[in-house]
Amino acid sequence: MAIHSAELRAAIQAGANADAIRVIRKILTWGGVDNPHRQKRTFHWLNRNSESLCKKLQDSIRLLRDDRLSLERFDGQDLIMNSAITKIVSLADEEEQLVIYDSRVAAALAFFAIRFAERIGKNIPSVLRFAVANESRRNPSTAEFQFDRLFGSQRDLCHASMVRLTSTLIQNVACGATPREIEAALFMWGYDISQSKPIGS
Numbered sequence: 001m002a003i004h005s006a007e008l009r010a011a012i013q014a015g016a017n018a019d020a021i022r023v024i025r026k027i028l029t030w031g032g033v034d035n036p037h038r039q040k041r042t043f044h045w046l047n048r049n050s051e052s053l054c055k056k057l058q059d060s061i062r063l064l065r066d067d068r069l070s071l072e073r074f075d076g077q078d079l080i081m082n083s084a085i086t087k088i089v090s091l092a093d094e095e096e097q098l099v100i101y102d103s104r105v106a107a108a109l110a111f112f113a114i115r116f117a118e119r120i121g122k123n124i125p126s127v128l129r130f131a132v133a134n135e136s137r138r139n140p141s142t143a144e145f146q147f148d149r150l151f152g153s154q155r156d157l158c159h160a161s162m163v164r165l166t167s168t169l170i171q172n173v174a175c176g177a178t179p180r181e182i183e184a185a186l187f188m189w190g191y192d193i194s195q196s197k198p199i200g201s
Contacts, residue, residue, distance in 0.1 A: 001030065001091065004023055004026055004027050004030060004091060005091040005092070007019075007023045007026075008020060008023045008024065008027065008088070008091055008092050009091075009092060009094055011023055011054065012054045012057055012058060012092055014054075015054050015055075016054070017050060017051055017052070017053045017054055018050075020053050020054050020057070021046065021050060021053060024046065024053075024088055027087055027088055027091060028042075028084055028087075028088075030087075031084065031087040033083055033084040033087065039082075039084050041076070041080070041082070042080065042082060042084045042085060045076075045080045045085075056079060057088070057089065057092050059073070059079065060074075060079050060081075060085075060089050060160075061089060061092060061093050061098065063079075063160075064089065064098055064160060064163055064164050064167070065093075065095070065097065065098065065164075065167075067164060067168065071157055071160045071161055071164065072157065074156040074157045074159070074160035075154075075156060075157065076155070076156040079156070079160075080156050081156045081157075081159040081160040081163065082155070082156065082159055083102045083103065086100050086101050086102060086159065086163055087100050087102070089163070090163075090183075096178070096179060096180060097167055097171055097179055098163060098167045098179075099163070099166055099167050099170055099179050099180070099182070099183040100183055100187070101159065101162045101163045101166050102187075103132070103133035103135070103138045103150070103190070104138065104186070104187045104188075104189075104190035104191055105166065105183060105186045105187055105190055106130055106131060106132045106133060106138065106150065106162065106190065107132060107133070107137075107138035107139065107140060107189075107190035107191075107193050108185075108186040108187070108189040108190035108193065109128075109130045109166065109186060109190075110130045110132050110139075110140045110141070110147050111140040111189070111190070111193045113128035113129075113130060113145075114140055114142065114145045116128065117145060123145075124145055127165070127169070129147065129148070130147060130162060130165075130166070131147060131148045131149060131150045131158050131159070131161075131162050132147045132148075132149065132150060133149070133150055133151075134149055134151065136194055137191075137192040137193065137194040138190060138192070138193065140193050150162070167179065170182050170183070
């Protein structure tokens with residue numbers, strides 16, 4: 001992963017779009033998101049922006065890092081965000097503050113948000129309203145605690161918002177760990193939360 005990250009950052013700094021595409025294909029394979037059918041939208045966007053890819057990734061990183069900036073450009077046409085692109089943007093971030101937000105990380109965060117709400121005896125705070133995938137093993141929603149879906153008419157904007165929210169949250173609670181270390185722990189926890197549903201379920 002570190003090698004792919006270094007190669008991608010070097011390509012972006014040099015404005016070498018062809019090199020960036022080459023590394024991105026390796027990242028998609030590494031991340032298990034290189035299925036041409038399931039990622040048809042991703043490959044279409046990459047191909048359509050092949051001559052401006054480095055600039056598009058730089059813009060994505062800049063927008064996601066700064067919560068004062070609008071994320072409206074993540075409309076699926078100008079900029080895109082999904083389970084594949086979140087890996088690319090995260091590895092391209094030189095400050096290593098943007099975390100990968102996929103269905104596993106989402107499941108773990110939502111699971112712990114419910115646990116927190118149950119402990120304090122209140123509703124889930126808005127800052128912990130994570131969007132989750134549809135599959136049952138990665139959706140901890142209960143009758144009392146419901147989470148929005150990552151998909152829908154504004155899925156790119158929603159996904160980008162989750163990347164920003166999660167990255168900011170992890171930076172604030174890291175307590176000595178790196179964002180990447182916390183992301184990795186969430187990734188492992190969120191593989192299947194169906195057997196460890198919160199008490200309220």
